[in-house]
Amino acid sequence: MTVIANVPISSDYGYVILVAGAFCFNLYTTGVSVGFQRRKHNIPYPDMGCGPYANKLELKDWTEFNNYQRAHYNYIESFGIVMTSLLVGGVFYPRLQAALGAAHLVGRILYTYGYQKSGPQSRYKGALLFYPGFLGMVGVLFYSGAKLAIGF
Template identity: 40%
Template sequence: MSIVIGTSYVWNVVAATVMGLQSVSFAGCAARQRQRLGLSHTATVGSRATESLSDAENDEFSRFQKVHEAHVEFTPLAQSSVLLAGLFYPRLSAWAGAAYIVGRLVYTVAYIRCGPESRKYGAVITCPAIITLLGATFYGSVKALGLCKNHH
């Protein structure tokens, strides 16, 4: 099996790029939020730097940091999966990448505005998207290696 990269793969590259921009832009939002609260750029949740914050400010800072950590943890997996799955199933993976992007946005807004219980709304979108991307990557790789024979 040979892999032919067609023009529809461009959407996978676009999705991976938007995922990266989404993560970087949220890092910028988190940095501006630290600055607004008068915290140093190295301040972390529960550190001495946050002792002067009110409970509401500390809770807000904590939510921003948790969302930022989630972006940092999942972006490499999402980006690599959308690019790899796109080699085998460019349209499916581009759509799954788009779903992941929307899910991450919903996750971020819900978590920051309403708290950790609300992140489930974004997770309901991102989890199936990641599973689709990982499944397409794995299945496409197995087929490309000739480990899965079609019985027709």
């Protein structure tokens, strides 16, 4: 066991690191899927789905591209909060935080797949799993901070 600032790091923290790595890989593959859509619909950078190239698409193609783009953006928007909660809260409760992170990741995968394939109305199945995992991780983060700061 390693001790950093009087906080022991359990070997169970390895589970947290594995889940964090899975998140990174999944975020990367989500971005790659947007790249495939760019090529499929001939939308070069810097057009982000609302520029001159995207405006030339038929509605069906424009919607498909933007569903992929938006699913990826949504992932990016929450990634910092998720990683901070997972990695910092996992120092104190590694197995719990890894389990909550894994639940969030599975929900995120379902959410992204639904969004990409059928639009925003199809993301809710993933959200049913992803939000409890997310809120749990944030709760563990705050509890861990309170425990460290005031001996809670």
